Amino acid sequence: MRHLMLAVLVCLVVTSAAAQPPAPATLTAIRAGRLLDPEAGRILTNQIILVEGTRIRDVGPNVAIPAGAQVIDLSRMTVMPGLVDSHNHLALTYKPEPESNVYYYTYVQESTALRAIQAASNGIQMLAAGFTVVRDLGNNALYADSALRQAIEQGWLPGPTLINSGIIIGGMGGQFFPTPEMVKDHQIVYPEYLDADTPDEIVKAVRQNILFGAKVIKICVDCKPYGYTADEIRLFIREAAKAGMKVAGHVQTPAGAKNAIDAGIWSIEHSGALNDDLHKQMAAKGIWRAGTETPTGLAGHPVSPQAYQRTVANLKNAYENKVPTVFSTDADYFVAGKTRGELCMEFLRPWKDAGIPNADILRAITTNGYKVADIDKVRGPIKAGLFADIIAVSGNPLDDVEALRDVQFVMKDGTVFKRDGVVTPAAFFHAGPVNGWRIR
Numbered sequence: 001m002r003h004l005m006l007a008v009l010v011c012l013v014v015t016s017a018a019a020q021p022p023a024p025a026t027l028t029a030i031r032a033g034r035l036l037d038p039e040a041g042r043i044l045t046n047q048i049i050l051v052e053g054t055r056i057r058d059v060g061p062n063v064a065i066p067a068g069a070q071v072i073d074l075s076r077m078t079v080m081p082g083l084v085d086s087h088n089h090l091a092l093t094y095k096p097e098p099e100s101n102v103y104y105y106t107y108v109q110e111s112t113a114l115r116a117i118q119a120a121s122n123g124i125q126m127l128a129a130g131f132t133v134v135r136d137l138g139n140n141a142l143y144a145d146s147a148l149r150q151a152i153e154q155g156w157l158p159g160p161t162l163i164n165s166g167i168i169i170g171g172m173g174g175q176f177f178p179t180p181e182m183v184k185d186h187q188i189v190y191p192e193y194l195d196a197d198t199p200d201e202i203v204k205a206v207r208q209n210i211l212f213g214a215k216v217i218k219i220c221v222d223c224k225p226y227g228y229t230a231d232e233i234r235l236f237i238r239e240a241a242k243a244g245m246k247v248a249g250h251v252q253t254p255a256g257a258k259n260a261i262d263a264g265i266w267s268i269e270h271s272g273a274l275n276d277d278l279h280k281q282m283a284a285k286g287i288w289r290a291g292t293e294t295p296t297g298l299a300g301h302p303v304s305p306q307a308y309q310r311t312v313a314n315l316k317n318a319y320e321n322k323v324p325t326v327f328s329t330d331a332d333y334f335v336a337g338k339t340r341g342e343l344c345m346e347f348l349r350p351w352k353d354a355g356i357p358n359a360d361i362l363r364a365i366t367t368n369g370y371k372v373a374d375i376d377k378v379r380g381p382i383k384a385g386l387f388a389d390i391i392a393v394s395g396n397p398l399d400d401v402e403a404l405r406d407v408q409f410v411m412k413d414g415t416v417f418k419r420d421g422v423v424t425p426a427a428f429f430h431a432g433p434v435n436g437w438r439i440r
């Protein structure tokens, strides 16, 4: 006992000696000509948002601006909360050259270190387009996603808030179809996928991802004929819940979707297998739908007119059935001439083609995104006490959602990242982990 107390004491002394005095919180007042509240689907005019340090202190038409506060004039713009892509893969960029758009080869050719650096760049590109939150759902080599999340949270570089999955867990083989030699001799499935074929392996795989920095558990429900049963999915959910985490399921068959719905999964990723009946069941249970609707016309990634029509009709059906639905792209590839963020903006098209009102598209890309990321109590809405993730666009996205393509201003955690359409990230770069190195 005495040894223990001594150890605790030494720890306390070391901790306090190492802690740096906190810098005085900066005060910033944003003058918002129009302030969009996506939850209510309305615009308020001439509002002031007062930001203290990393958080919003006050918001309203008559907020007093303290002496010495920095004033940012966005009186000609629409100010709104940051955007969410609820399904992206920041550490994967497959390309026509050299890997013929096959990510199986990407992972053979590119190290985790190289992919982590790509992820850092993709994260900055997403933030520049106004995405302040990204759910990053796997195919990130050996935890490049965790490394990026930690680096952003420690304060090494700018990027969106990441809700990352670590390695996708699936039945033997994951989404790959490798030869026996590649699997047995070279373990080529790992680290893109974690095999979990028995209850013991399921528990262990979930724990591995938790240990190595995942914030959501991503599973392959039915990537192989031996997909997971509802009971097996329940085991994932129970084990993830011990760490306060949700389970996101990649689903590609109606039978897999049914198992996932019966188990009460948090979110279903992709919409190809969903139909009117399954949508009704999802709506009844409040299961999130991250449909990853791919637009037609992306260079190098052809979608046939028939496939696109099915995608749009499916999204429309989900909307009519009131399924809780989020904006999600599945972006994991390269389109020449577009940043990762600009690529994601192309995914507005299926929402418009499905005839979904702008107010609901805006909810899907903001409010619903915070909820599926399970962060809405601390981050997202422009409310006092929440982290200050704020963007501004020239037009009014309630009138024309395409206004989101022209993000002029981005503030992340209270620090300005983009202003007058130009990325100015200097304040985000530090020679040390300003938020502490213990963030895991």
Ligand SMILES: [Zn+2]
Pocket: 087, 088, 089, 137, 330
């Ligand atoms: Zn995906």
